[in-house]
Amino acid sequence: MSASELARGHTCLGHVIDILIVLSLIVLNGMFALSELAVVSSRRQRLRTLITEQRFGAQSAFELSSDPGRFLSAVQIGITLIGLINGVFSGETFGEDATAYLQHLGLSKAVADPLGYGLVIAVVTYLSVIVGELVPKNLALRNPEAIACAVAPAMAGFAKFAAPAVWLLDASTKLVFRVFGQSMESEARVTDEEIKSLVAEAESAGVLESGEREMISGVMRLADRAVIGLMTPRTDVEWIDIAASDAEIRERLSKTSHSRLPAGEGTIDKILGVVQTRELLTPALAGKPLDVRSRVRKVPIIPETMDALDVVAVLRNADVPMAFILDEHGDFEGLVTPADVLEAIAGVFKSDTDDDDEYAVERADGSWLLSGSMPFDEMADQVGFPLPSTRTYETVAGFVLAQMKRIPTVGESFEHNGWRFEVLDLDGRRIDKVLAARTSARRLAVQA
Secondary structure, three states: OOHHHHHHHHHHHHHHHHHHHHHHHHHHHHHHHHHHHHHHHOOHHHHHHHHHOOOOOHHHHHHHHHOHHHHHHHHHHHHHHHHHHHHHHHHHHHHHHHHHHHHHOOOOHHHHHHHHHHHHHHHHHHHHHHHHHHHHHHHHHHOHHHHHHHHHHHHHHHHHHOHHHHHHHHHHHHHHHHHOOOOOOOOOOOOHHHHHHHHHHHHHOOOOOHHHHHHHHHHHHHHHOEHHHOOEEHHHOOOEEOOOOHHHHHHHHHHOOOOEEEEEEOEEEEEEEEEEHHHHHHHHHHOOOOOOHHHOEOOOEEEOOOEHHHHHHHHHHOOOOOEEEEOOOOOEEEEEOHHHHHHHHHOOOHHHOOOOOOOEEEOOOOOEEEEOOOEHHHHHHHHOOOOOOOOOOOEHHHHHHHHHOOOOOOOOEEEEOOEEEEEEEEEOOEEEEEEEEEOHHHHHHHHO
16 A cells, blocks of 8 residues: 555544544534433423432432522533534634635635635534434423433533532522522422413323313312302202291102202291201101201301312211302302312213203304303303403303493393303393304404
């Protein structure tokens, strides 16, 4: 082998080594980017679970996520150093070769010199963005906790190695925050909307069934309701008047479909308790006198302001699974049972309704026919209406009254938040049916 061939061989080997060095630096940059996003995106509760499972690296990952300032400073040091070294090395190593090659093609040195260095920088930048940033970060988002556990020990070791520089950057960052009157403590809050988005994503991915998503949404709505959003209002309550004659009481028992009935004396406002209908049916069928008063059982009395979740505890501990609701003046407002709680979570059971009408029916033109008694938060979820942060009503009818501030007549309408609401039917003075439709501007925005 001649001396020229040997020199060319050494030159080619040197170029291969130089290329491998550049690629290694790019891959190392990718490891820092992968570690950064994996640790920052990891859920701390999931990391705690992995720690209890004794997953390797989970403790290190949790410690890094607990002090993101120092971790991000360490990562930034690594990425910055790699970027500087790679830029200088690739420019010096390949810039002259690229310039010489372009001059060999016939370009002048004035043109070949900036063009050669520019091509080298463009290629290295492209590989750095793809291999050193985008691909690692996309990988980190797929399974952040597992990747964080894998890379955390090495990242923790690097942070200790670069401790002085890490301390300086972290302290400088905190100083800037203090200058602007900001705190570096992150607010780890999970909102209802984030939970709903996560549940919807799980449903679309097939992790949750549609029915499971609806029930989870029902539980979340239940936690935000007051008891008046669950109760059967006094106008719909069937009750027994213990001051009535035996004939009237027997007629009431023969017509009711309930296993328990509230008992009052003369008026429903003078409510005493509840009676089990089966305890009265036996003497009624035998033709014996009915002693309703002796069979009245006490039930819990709760205020109308009590939260729905607190009501669940009351019903669970009650001797009779029913509670009477009184307003601030002590007047009877309605009653609540476990069936009302279940209905709020799972939806209305048709056997429990007076007819087969549904709470909400979507029509062919995209509008919605709504029952006035439909819970307002359930309506908002179903039709996509923005739910206000605070409100003093619990039903669609209450919403209409709150907006119109009077008892409406059939055919009256109003617009609110891009929707038009029209009263279609009244049952006496009670709003029975409401038609809701998006306005033209709202419809176009949704379609866009």
